[in-house]
Amino acid sequence: NTLNFSGGPGALPVAVLNQARDAIVSLPETGISVLGMSHRSDWFLSILDEAEHNIRKLLDLPDRYALAFLQGGSSLLFATIPMNFATRSFAPPEYVSSGYWSSRASAEAGRVGPCRVAWSGQRTGFCDLPELDALDVAANAAYLHYVSNETVEGLQFAEPAREVRADVPPLIADMSSDFLSKPVAVERFGMIYAHAQKNLGPAGVTVVLIDRALLERIPEGLPSILDFRTQVTHRSNYNTPPVFAIYVLTLVTRWLLHDIGGLDAMQRVNEAKARRLYDTLDKLDDVVTVHAARPWRSRMNAAFTFGDERLDAAFIEAARERGIVGVEGHRSLGGLRASLYNAVTLDAVDTLAEALTEFGLQRA
Numbered sequence: 282n283t284l285n286f287s288g289g290p291g292a293l294p295v296a297v298l299n300q301a302r303d304a305i306v307s308l309p310e311t312g313i314s315v316l317g318m319s320h321r322s323d324w325f326l327s328i329l330d331e332a333e334h335n336i337r338k339l340l341d342l343p344d345r346y347a348l349a350f351l352q353g354g355s356s357l358l359f360a361t362i363p364m365n366f367a368t369r370s371f372a373p374p375e376y377v378s379s380g381y382w383s384s385r386a387s388a389e390a391g392r393v394g395p396c397r398v399a400w401s402g403q404r405t406g407f408c409d410l411p412e413l414d415a416l417d418v419a420a421n422a423a424y425l426h427y428v429s430n431e432t433v434e435g436l437q438f439a440e441p442a443r444e445v446r447a448d449v450p451p452l453i454a455d456m457s458s459d460f461l462s463k464p465v466a467v468e469r470f471g472m473i474y475a476h477a478q479k480n481l482g483p484a485g486v487t488v489v490l491i492d493r494a495l496l497e498r499i500p501e502g503l504p505s506i507l508d509f510r511t512q513v514t515h516r517s518n519y520n521t522p523p524v525f526a527i528y529v530l531t532l533v534t535r536w537l538l539h540d541i542g543g544l545d546a547m548q549r550v551n552e553a554k555a556r557r558l559y560d561t562l563d564k565l566d567d568v569v570t571v572h573a574a575r576p577w578r579s580r581m582n583a584a585f586t587f588g589d590e591r592l593d594a595a596f597i598e599a600a601r602e603r604g605i606v607g608v609e610g611h612r613s614l615g616g617l618r619a620s621l622y623n624a625v626t627l628d629a630v631d632t633l634a635e636a637l638t639e640f641g642l643q644r645a
């Protein structure tokens with residue numbers, strides 16, 4: 282019974298894994314493998330409808346948002362967002378550079394055209410975050426981009442208080458690592474996107490929610506597959522979509538709606554898990570350093586270290602003996618990281634907390 286705290290691929294709920302395993306052999310609805318289902322079949326069209334319906338229901342998504350399932354991951358969106366929205370009628374888009382992934386996003390935007398870094402956490406080693414609402418951003422900027430949860434550093438923004446107004450640039454958020462972990466006031470955003478490998482299902486599909494008013498800004502002449510209107514118009518079935526990933530995502534949304542009881546309930550579980558982990562780390566503060574400054578600690582990923590590589594490696598080994606895997610830090614930061622994505626149970630976090638306490642007390 283391995284407990285997976287990996288920061289990359291999130292563990293999936295056991296109920297979902299069992300259904301996915303059965304579906305690989307034979308889908309209950311069609312009698313054939315999900316891997317052999319046509320993306321034009323009535324079955325898949327109904328899965329696409331259900332996936333959209335479930336996400337809309339979970340988020341209470343206003344009708345003015347289009348929803349599409351894309352491929353190419355969040356990294357492709359780092360390039361296509363400026364291609365679609367940083368048009369000549371606006372000042373350059375602004376980026377909050379608060380860690381590894383948001384810096385990748387702004388670097389990519391810079392390859393597409395001019396962009397401005399509105400705030401950077403580089404000087405302080407990416408361990409704190411700015412107040413989004415207080416940033417000095419050009420009123421006519423194409424948009425303001427940020428990453429709601431910095432997966433590598435373990436930093437998470439509080440939700441911005443701003444309302445959508447004509448004189449503030451639309452907010453675009455990469456929510457890859459905290460999407461569907463809690464409710465979100467979508468109406469404050471121009472666009473939200475999230476790749477599927479954390480809370481949503483297996484890699485291969487990326488969910489985008491876009492205010493339809495923004496779609497009107499897209500310039501003509503982009504390659505069709507890079508123009509956000511293409512998949513919106515073709516209901517995410519313009520070319521072959523990742524059928525299996527979208528199917529498993531649908532199972533995950535059913536689990537969230539029916540087994541968990543929605544995003545308020547999911548948030549309560551996630552808060553309890555994070556409290557358990559950070560309380561444990563704080564009790565060991567003689568021997569453990571948490572990377573994120575306290576107000577910005579992420580409920581999804583905790584990055585921390587026992588102080589040097591040798592000790593961190595020894596903890597990875599000690600954790601493995603309890604069946605805990607995936608606690609290595611991201612290659613860019615080193616150290617340790619425990620990720621508490623939706624499918625990680627409070628029991629699993631208890632086991633991790635015991636392992637940390639035992640290891641930490643031996644070093645204190």
Ligand code: PLP
Pocket residue numbers: 289353354355356357382428430431432433455456457458476
């Ligand atoms: N944004 C965030 C916040 C991430 O955590 C990741 C990957 O972990 C990415 C973007 C990159 O996503 P992809 O690998 O789908 O391009």
